[in-house]
Amino acid sequence: xxxxxFFRWGFAAVLCGFLAASPAAADNHGKSSADFIRSxxxxxxxxxxxxxxxxxxxxxxxxxxxxxxxxVRSIGKRALGRYWRQASDAEKTRYERLFEDLMVVTYVxxxxxxxxxxxxxxxxxxxxxxxxTVFTEIMRKGGAKPIRVEWIVGTNGVIYKIVDVKVEGVxxxxxxxxxxxSIVRRGGGIPGLLDELEKKTVQLTAGQ
Amino acid sequence: xxxxxxxxxxxxxxxxxxxxMMLLAGCxxxxxxxxxxxxxxxxxxxxxxxxxxxxxxxxNRGVDAAILKPAATGYREYVPAWLRTMVGNFLxxxxxPVVFLNxxxxxxxxRALVTLNRFWINTGLGFGLxxxxxxxxxxxxxxxxxxxxxxxxxxxxxxxxxxxFGPSNPRDxxxxxxxxxxxxxxLWATNTDREHLQFARGGTLAVDNRAGSLDLIDDLEKTxxxxxxxxxxxxxxxxxxxxxxxxxxxxxxxxxxxxxxxxPMFDAALEMSRR
Numbered sequence: 001x002x003x004x005x006f007f008r009w010g011f012a013a014v015l016c017g018f019l020a021a022s023p024a025a026a027d028n029h030g031k032s033s034a035d036f037i038r039s040x041x042x043x044x045x046x047x048x049x050x051x052x053x054x055x056x057x058x059x060x061x062x063x064x065x066x067x068x069x070x071x072v073r074s075i076g077k078r079a080l081g082r083y084w085r086q087a088s089d090a091e092k093t094r095y096e097r098l099f100e101d102l103m104v105v106t107y108v109x110x111x112x113x114x115x116x117x118x119x120x121x122x123x124x125x126x127x128x129x130x131x132x133t134v135f136t137e138i139m140r141k142g143g144a145k146p147i148r149v150e151w152i153v154g155t156n157g158v159i160y161k162i163v164d165v166k167v168e169g170v171x172x173x174x175x176x177x178x179x180x181x182s183i184v185r186r187g188g189g190i191p192g193l194l195d196e197l198e199k200k201t202v203q204l205t206a207g208q
Numbered sequence: 209x210x211x212x213x214x215x216x217x218x219x220x221x222x223x224x225x226x227x228x229m230m231l232l233a234g235c236x237x238x239x240x241x242x243x244x245x246x247x248x249x250x251x252x253x254x255x256x257x258x259x260x261x262x263x264x265x266x267x268n269r270g271v272d273a274a275i276l277k278p279a280a281t282g283y284r285e286y287v288p289a290w291l292r293t294m295v296g297n298f299l300x301x302x303x304x305p306v307v308f309l310n311x312x313x314x315x316x317x318x319r320a321l322v323t324l325n326r327f328w329i330n331t332g333l334g335f336g337l338x339x340x341x342x343x344x345x346x347x348x349x350x351x352x353x354x355x356x357x358x359x360x361x362x363x364x365x366x367x368x369x370x371x372x373f374g375p376s377n378p379r380d381x382x383x384x385x386x387x388x389x390x391x392x393x394x395l396w397a398t399n400t401d402r403e404h405l406q407f408a409r410g411g412t413l414a415v416d417n418r419a420g421s422l423d424l425i426d427d428l429e430k431t432x433x434x435x436x437x438x439x440x441x442x443x444x445x446x447x448x449x450x451x452x453x454x455x456x457x458x459x460x461x462x463x464x465x466x467x468x469x470x471x472p473m474f475d476a477a478l479e480m481s482r483r
Contacts (some may be wrong), residue, residue, distance in 0.1 A: 148454065153327045169454060178440065186434070
């Protein structure tokens with residue numbers, strides 16, 4: 001256990017050293033992260049809100065946007081948690097493909113809905129050298145209470161990627177992780193989870 | 209906005225007792241000693257009554273599908289938005305004393321003053337139906353005794369699915385009872401034989417809450433692999449957020465943040481270089 005912990009922190013220390021050495025990773029990544037989220041919202045509005053766009057086309061556009069803006073593999077790994085390390089290489093490959101597919105079909109409609117409403121960046125907070133939280137509110141039409149959305153953005157000073165999203169305090173990664181772990185634990189194992197992911201993806205792609 | 213599928217502060221205390229009895233019926237056993245990760249997971253899930261809880265959720269979903277969801281759907285469809293807003297405002301207004309009490313018990317003097325000022329402004333200028341204080345920039349908030357207990361450091365205890373009331377835990381169940389007992393409206397209704405008003409309020413509140421979460425729950429049913437696990441996770445996260453008044457807290461670190469340091473940059477760089 002201590003070895004694992006040591007490895008973890010050792011790795012983190014190396015990473016921090018790497019980041020500290022990178023001149024671009026200055027302490028203004030709070031502001032840059034906020035700009036990154038703003039520009040993502042603009043892109044989403046431009047590419048996803050037109051109701052004339054057929055759904056398959058919208059899915060493909062969103063897939064590109066999603067891969068460009070989210071640390072998809074990192075989110076996928078954290079969603080699988082400890083089971084990631086137990087999975088075989090073949091299972092990992094299949095999982096990564098299914099995870100991306102599932103996220104794309106799950107979030108395409110939600111993103112398109114949100115994109116039609118104004119996203120206001122309230123503030124950003126630097127968590128550490130690599131991570132900043134961008135606090136936003138999605139203004140609803142018809143005077144409904146705005147939705148509080150926090151974007152956890154990771155950066156190396158050059159690339160910005162979303163590593164988690166929290167809607168009204170509910171973390172996307174954590175919810176996925178509870179959901180996935182429950183399937184594995186309740187007897188499905190990792191193969192069972194992969195089958196469920198596949199089934200769900202097919203359902204959601206066909207649906208609507 | 210609070211999440212619970214059903215939160216009806218009315219005098220159906222007998223059902224809660226029935227719930228406690230049912231809880232004794234089924235248990236999940238801890239994993240074998242030695243599997244540290246499995247044990248950590250078992251403790252984190254903190255749901256030893258899972259089989260019973262799942263059965264209660266099935267029951268709740270039956271009731272929901274038969275009664276509550278159709279009522280909430282009809283409410284949203286046929287009642288005009290302005291009237292629904294008034295109903296929501298009035299329900300919030302009735303709850304103000306309980307919110308005020310819990311603001312005080314949590315030592316949140318500023319928030320207590322907001323609740324107090326909102327109450328007299330909305331009584332005087334809005335008859336409880338219009339949120340005049342909100343229009344003046346004095347936004348309302350919710351509090352309950354479950355949150356107060358959490359602020360006092362009482363642990364939540366294991367996850368529980370209550371019949372009709374939905375996801376909870378021992379701390380929030382105690383909170384629910386205390387909120388009911390300290391609510392002046394309930395005291396007045398009980399002492400003047402107007403229990404029917406309590407039921408009317410509870411029913412309206414249930415429909416109003418359910419109408420507010422129609423899309424959320426539909427979405428969750430559609431996208432989750434295991435609806436029960438998703439509800440459980442959502443409830444915990446929402447409560448943690450409510451307890452910290454949306455600010456996050458040192459006691460309740462967002463799980464995942466600690467291991468964010470592990471990989472995202474590395475992965476982000478990798479993902480970039482792949483294209």
